[in-house]
Amino acid sequence: PPPLPAGSVDPGRPGRYATTTGEYTLDPVRLPGLSAPVEMRGLVVAPKGTTGKRPLALFLHGRHATCYVPGQGEDAVTIDWPCAEDARPIPSHRGYLQDQKLLASQGYVTVSISANGINGQDGDLEDGGAQARSSLVRSHLARWADWAAGAAAAPDSVRRGPKADLSRVLLVGHSRGGEGVDRAAMDSLYPPPADQDGTPGRARWNIRGTVLIGPTAFGQNPVPDVPSLTVLPGCDGDVSDLQGQLYVDGTRSVSRGRALHSAVHITGANHNYFNSEWTPGQAQAPASDDFWEDPEDPDPVCSTDSPTRLTAEQQHRAGATYIATAARLFVAGDDRARExxxxxxxxxxxxxxxxxxxxxxxxxxxxGFLPDAGVRVTGGGRLCSAVDPDPDAACLGEDAHGSSPHFAYWLPERESGRGAIALDWS
Known part of the structure; x- marks a missing residue:
């Protein structure tokens, strides 16, 4: 099909500010449920030459291998924590530098934080590490709140940029990092039980929106009152059922309904290439294309030689553009980006x-229409259930699992309240 018409604004265009880049490393933190402390490391990219406080965008990577031995290939890649003496941490937090530079050029202070200490220890956690990731995100935000208020000496990488405005925060998460920042937005509004929380205390920040890139949705608990944009990669070989759609669908008829929740399906995008440190040819550690390709049965959309499959550079540029779109709408309040x-x-x-x-x-x-239990359907259609083991009740057949994000599920065999109308015509 021909390209869609261009919108009235293009948030993917760089802004007018030069940028400065640096890292900070603070004392590690201990989080409930994890035996080893978790690193407090962040990559900061900030604008130069601005006046006043600037909005803050925080990035959180997902679950990936944690350690590698240079020059020894994939066999020396592990998900241990801490890393062995001869191994180095995989710098997943540096994989969003392109996105950070774009936002910083537009006037945002950005930080991408490392979560290897959670990735190496969350295998036995019932929530997949979502609470730990929320605590880590809010631990960093608490430090940024201190630095902005002058209550503590900021690292040099932070002082080189303008002070952050903690009343205007955008959270960006990839994979399990997406679920982590969603939980952080929830916990900032409604504090979790103290014995489960690694960052107790009142939130001194305001989350204006979230961007969830190929996120997991194990907990199925979207935040209805915080605007969100969920990126669904059309060739995702990791979170292949695109369960992130639940961050949109799950907000319907919940709370006030004022916040916008958007799904952006990007045709030809895989899971890994939104992070350059998970991308072959760009990453320091061994990396791979997560879309599994059968050479005897090539996929017409996602095979590497398909004209619809995006290159790593094309995919990352698209991701950066839609992150900036969310910032423009949710944080800057420019309604022209909504379309x-x-x-x-x-x-x-x-x-x-x-x-x-x-x-x-x-x-x-x-x-306009809600397919709930009170609906009667006549003619060529039926009321059906999105998740149900009964084939007569289910919307899709047993072989259709993972084929539609609206019908993604986690553990329950039957989920009430997720209905649809199956239409049949000739």
Missing amino acids: LIDGTGRRAPSADPARALTHAVGAGRGA
């Missing part, structure tokens, strides 16, 4: 040649 993510059918040219298909709920949108 790029709410199903209006406009594109951001900076994301070309990626094709993004979008839709949204919330932000005052009413439900």
